Amino acid sequence: MLDSLLLRALPAVLYAVPFYYLMGLTADWERVLVFFAVLTTFSATAGALSMAASVGCPTAGTANLVMTLVLLTSLVFGGFLANLEVMPEVISWISYLSIFRYAFEALVVNEVTGTFFNLDVSGFAVSDLDSQLLLEVLGLDAQRFFRDAAVLSLMFLAFALASALILYAVMPRHNRRRSWREACSAVFCCSCFCRHRQSRVARRASQFDVTQGNPCGDGNNATPGPSPRDTTT
Numbered sequence: 001m002l003d004s005l006l007l008r009a010l011p012a013v014l015y016a017v018p019f020y021y022l023m024g025l026t027a028d029w030e031r032v033l034v035f036f037a038v039l040t041t042f043s044a045t046a047g048a049l050s051m052a053a054s055v056g057c058p059t060a061g062t063a064n065l066v067m068t069l070v071l072l073t074s075l076v077f078g079g080f081l082a083n084l085e086v087m088p089e090v091i092s093w094i095s096y097l098s099i100f101r102y103a104f105e106a107l108v109v110n111e112v113t114g115t116f117f118n119l120d121v122s123g124f125a126v127s128d129l130d131s132q133l134l135l136e137v138l139g140l141d142a143q144r145f146f147r148d149a150a151v152l153s154l155m156f157l158a159f160a161l162a163s164a165l166i167l168y169a170v171m172p173r174h175n176r177r178r179s180w181r182e183a184c185s186a187v188f189c190c191s192c193f194c195r196h197r198q199s200r201v202a203r204r205a206s207q208f209d210v211t212q213g214n215p216c217g218d219g220n221n222a223t224p225g226p227s228p229r230d231t232t233t
């Protein structure tokens with residue numbers, strides 16, 4: 001949870017604060033709160049998905065490649081680059097696996113619901129355009145807002161749980177005796193990774209019994225100290 005708050009939610013909020021009013025979005029405080037809530041949930045979900053992929057992949061290069069393919073595919077089927085209503089049914093089901101779809105629909109619905117627009121495109125003027133018509137053109141539905149928010153939250157929990165399960169599966173067998181709570185906390189708290197690494201270093205160091213500079217630990221080949229001088233009067 002600490003990873004999601006400090007590395008996902010907080011940077012997203014700090015990035016969006018100066019640009020919210022620069023983009024001319026609605027200044028209603030309720031919609032502002034909803035905007036940041038959806039944004040932080042999406043960022044935390046993407047972070048949990050990346051964590052699950054990085055834990056399951058053997059190398060960092062493989063994890064980068066997998067996440068690049070997953071996020072690009074998710075972005076294409078998110079409803080922003082392509083209209084979901086005109087997609088062939090053979091591939092349209094992929095959009096239900098996209099985290100971008102639920103975040104994009106929730107943000108657009110939150111912004112335009114109850115708003116009327118005046119359009120003037122190439123001399124064709126339209127006044128008092130209802131936002132519902134705009135949502136239908138984009139293939140979005142205002143009635144799915146709470147569903148989108150709930151799905152995003154559930155996907156975050158699912159990816160976080162998958163990270164814990166994958167981490168438990170790839171752990172060495174002698175470490176599987178540890179409690180389930182420690183395996184879960186290793187996913188949600190970065191400090192657990194540091195403690196795990198320190199414990200491994202400590203175990204390796206304990207294998208060498210250093211006695212008076214002798215790595216073997218038997219003390220037979222230790223360099224004797226200087227013998228005391230015989231003093232005579």
